[in-house]
Amino acid sequence: MNRLSWFNTVSLTLGFAFLYIPMIILIIFSFNESKLVTVWAGFSTKWYGELVQNEAFLDAAWVTIRVAVFSSTLATILGTAAAYVLVRGKRFFGRTLFSGMIYAPLVMPEVITGLSLLLLFIGIGLDRGILTIVLAHTTFSMCFVSVVVSSRLVTFDKSLEEAALDLGCSPAQAFGLVTLPIIAPAVISGWLLAFTLSLDDLVIASFTSGPSATTLPIKIFSAVRLGVSPEINALSTIMIAVVTVGVITASLVTKRAMMRQRQDEQAAGRTE
């Protein structure tokens, strides 16, 4: 392995420091004995213990997870359907406009999305709670799913679907038995993206949540306004750990699948 030049070493260190020092400080102080966040008073895990006892945080966490699961599932179904129609469908009037419009929420300021949803829910008389957060999150994460899935569908060999039809599938069966299993990785990563987006959304959730349901980001944000407690640090550390484990697992799985495929292809080449 080549050694890095001093310039590259410095660039690398600076870049990583910039990205990770805030998080490292947060993690270190989550193990702080003292109640004061900025003063180190020895190692302790007591804040993790207190966190587990804090009903309000646990409730908020449970709401957040439910919202994330429901909204990302709904967004995946709607986003995949939209992507399929836009990539595969016959040309119809307004198709170009529609395919442009589906991406609009990507660049729309969250405050505007949140406000318009709030107005809508008040207008139709829907009480704000878990349902409204789920609907709101579905609205904005659906277009992310649609982007991910349609980029996969563009490279999808259409003759695979024709082959399924040719062998006796109805169009719906062809989608379920051939298209969906093949594009599944894209659909799953779309779901994961929607899940993550829902998990850490603060702005839209604060517009659409009610007194009956508070998500974790809202809870943390309002708790911090009263002063940062080491408990929040502990909670954040747990979230970082969960995300890290998830990301590493996902990339390992993808890498192994890719390596296995390459080995198979080489083996197939040798039997020719």
Add this chain to the structure above:
Amino acid sequence: MNSDVFAPWDDPQAKPLIQFRNVTKRFGEFTAIDNLSLDIFEREFFALLGPSGCGKTTMMRMLAGFETPTEGQILLGGKDIDPIPPNKRAVNMMFQSYALFPHLSVWENIAFGLRRDRMPKHDLEDRVEEMLRLTRLEKFARRKPHQISGGQRQRVALARSLAKAPKLLLLDEPLGALDKKLRQDTQFELMDIQEKTGTTFVIVTHDQEEAMTVASRVAVMDQGQLMQVATPDRIYENPASVYVADFIGDVNIIEGRATSVGEDTYQVDWAEGQAPLTAGSAKNFENGQLCHLAIRPEKVTISAERPADAVNAVQGKVHDIAYLGNLSTYHVELANGTIIKAQTANTRRISRRSFTWEDPVWLSWTATAAVLLAD
């Protein structure tokens, strides 16, 4: 005609399996198929041959049900197939890209169509095993498509499309992705399987050798129209037009003016100060009509002296020699600059070759060797 020979197209009693009746297909402004009529018979191995963009793939996709004719009708076994969706047609297709389902094993790929028919489990297993045996894939049944070679994938695609025992099998450039040696072996395998299963095959190809090898009849297409439909030997020996003669194999075309000199015999004046050439033709030519004389290079004899009894003989000098191992093609330049190709089998070793560059030679051919074409 001998009744043992398979030639339903010569039998006026025979009912065609497929009938194209004045079929036209347009994509917007572009006419892919232009008022085309064609009969294909049961158990035929029918080849659609033509350059890319000639409409051959559109014909096949209309048979499979992925395109519908703009005008005209397509009948399968006497019934109009227009209202029948692809999944309800007794027609299966082998795709150019093979279109194997990457998430299913070889076994499951072959079973896919049978499962859609809800075939009983036991029959289904027997049928899949039979298909695996037919295509010699028993060892690879549990593998995924990316775990087998190109030639094996091609056989899986064939097995999958044959599994449902369709009335008609469509093959879209089935051997395009294989290298030459493997392609030749597979052509014979295809013919073998076609005979064993008795299925009607329609193959689309741009490779004329492939069409000639496998097909019982060949349709040469150009710009959405049929140029000629005939058996491979008739297409080669009696092309209907200069286009067909030129598209199939190698040919010398000499332009001239025809003069009738007896029943079905014509003289062709082709160059100032040169003796006219003689050729037979069943078609009528007016005296002085512009015509094209088509002669296959292997029917042209090359010699040092003028053969005494030759009907047609022209003199020139060797311009180029293409050595192909088993054959040599001599490009001979005539006095007026015309190049005529003559092919000879290399029955002797190359060191004993009689002619070399710039040698003066005579080219000769019989009165029946050439075909006289109007256009």
